[in-house]
Amino acid sequence: MTRVVLVHGIAQQFKGSQTLLADWYPALCDGVTLAGGLGPGPDQVAMSFYGDMFRPAGHRGLGIPELDAGDVKEGLERELLLQWWETAARLDSQVPGPETAARMRTPDTVQRALNALSHSAFFAGLSERLMIYSLRQVRRYFTEPELRARIRDRFAAVVTESTEVIVAHSLGMSSPTRRCARTRTGPTSNSSPSAPRSRFRD
Template sequence: MTRLVLLHGIGQQVKGPQTLLADWYPALADGVTLAGGTLERQEVAMGFYGDLFRPVRHRGLGEPDLDASDIEDGLERDLLLAWWEAAAQEESQVPGPDAAARIRTPYLIQRALDALSHSAFFAGLGERLLISDAGQVRRYFTEPDLRAAIRTRFLHALTDRTEVIVAHSLGTVVAYEALCAHPELPDLTLITLGSPLAVRGLILDRLVPAPHGGLGRWPAPVKRWTNLADQGDVVALAKELAPVFGARVTDVLVHNGAKAHDVRPYLTARETGHAIAVALGGTAGRH
């Protein structure tokens, strides 16, 4: 009965598919209802892989004891610095990389973490969680077995009734790569929320299949692709996907308030609901 599959992003390692679906479904239903459509819970499934990032045999309390020294050079470092620069551009209370005098420690990564602690975008995320999130992105791209296992989890959530995929954050990368690898899948609508897919240097150039001439390949099973981004979403550093993946992508800006990357305001947006309702053949409101 699954007509729509949801796919989450980073930071879900201590949850599960039903827990996450219970959290996401009300927002999803609200967005579809605002657009004049309907979507029953039994028509929705969660593609879940968060447990694959869950620490094994961790003896400490809370999150693993991570600090700035645990940030690896390369993708983790560059990702954290990109988040810092973007947050500083969007929020006046976040000191930028050039505001060294306002930050006590000269250590670059610690400076970035200190600066991000002032960001409304990252409100509620402690230093350890920020480091853990950057590490999950790095692990996806550098650990082939993990990458394959995550993609397999997503593919197992699809059925012959699935018509729509709604993916958030790193989940948009997972969905894109899996769909490119399986052109035999039936026609699907892809809806990406807060996607980093078009971020050159950090994400785009690490995709499989690799971009050609700076352009990404169109995933063959996808007949319609809508990408939604909030202007203040620091993770979706490149707000538009059409310049990279082709004019067939419909890019839409939405306003999520202070929680620009949170999946729930993305899901409650009328624009998201419209894209889903149209894909499912329901009556949609104005776009």
Template sequence: MTRIVLVHGIAQEFKGPETLLADWYPALSDGLALAGSRVARHEVSMAFYGDVFRPSGHRGVGVPEWDASDIHDGLEHELLLQWWESAANAEAGVASPNARARVRSPRLVKQALNALSQSSFFAGLSERLMISSTRQVRRYFTEPEIRKAVQSRVTRQVSEDTQVVVAHSLGSVVAYEALCAGPDLPNMTLVTLGSPLAVRNLVFERLLPRPREGYGRWPAPVKSWTNIADRGDIVALVRELAPLFGERIRDISIHNGAKAHDVGPYLTAQETGQAIATALRGGGADG
């Protein structure tokens, strides 16, 4: 019986559903405990899609040996610059790109990668992993078969018992599109964490179904939607979804500490626990 479906974000291709649940379930339980609720492990499932992006037939181990010259023009390049600008605005230790030319070049990309390596979110990640992250976003939006395969992982986990979908980062885009494409799915609550859904040009205009007159569609199965974001989250970029998706969304701002985009602090927050607990009790966003 799956009451909660979890949807992860980028850079999980070398893990698996049980590996991720080993980290997510304790954090989820801590947040629910603060809200006076609990859920059993067998009532939670992970909609895992990381393997869709796992390299195949590569002689090396892990991520291919990409460097700055492998960043594609368009979405990958612009996304990298957006992350850089956001990180510089959020953290004093990250050099600002504002005075630099925005013409695409390996040197500029290298500067962006170096600057992001100083940010709290990307600290410890290699250039290859940062490039891999931008590539996953680009492939999701530009390769229809990838998009379809990833979304199917969400709908496969949803059952008549599902009361809430909790989606982090790119997973919020996946969950949103999957629920929009499934009008016959059971009614449920959607909780998005660190979501980039409202990022103009890079994400919002690329959504399916396409936004109409500047507004995103409301997923038919969703009876209640709570969006939670840390103001220092450099991936979310735009922290409030209600202006683009409707006033029915409840936008909540929280503080996650140094790791603003990490899913752990999002799940352990009382605000997240309360949103999920309310859904499990059968209520809407306002309980």
């Protein structure tokens, strides 16, 4: 009986459902307990894992391709990177702003964005190529219908009639969680695993 479905975000292609559950489940229970509820049992929580779908078929290596600013594609990838930069600069005083970005050509603007984001608390410790690889995952999800359909099928297979809560992170919110939530009894949450909505007071 799956009461809670967890949906991960970008850059999880080298993990798996059980690996992610080992991190998310204790945080989920802590959040519910702190909210005054009774946390769900391990058999009531499932992870909708799709990270492996971003790995090339038949590819066994764990490395990320060598990517640099010149590999950021025009369109969605570049626009999203600049949005990350603008938002990070607004929220984090350690991130220099992109005020002059519009007057510079790619890859200069892109490189400046990557350099600036490396100073943000959110992207701290994330390599440049991993940031670019994450951008690529978002672009692929929204521009490759077959890939998107496979990810949604994976998600639909986890949700059951017993599902009450869906907790989704970043790209996971783009899976059909909201449409699914309207047909179930519980809400969809985009909160972090450590602060889920409490539905476990009974």
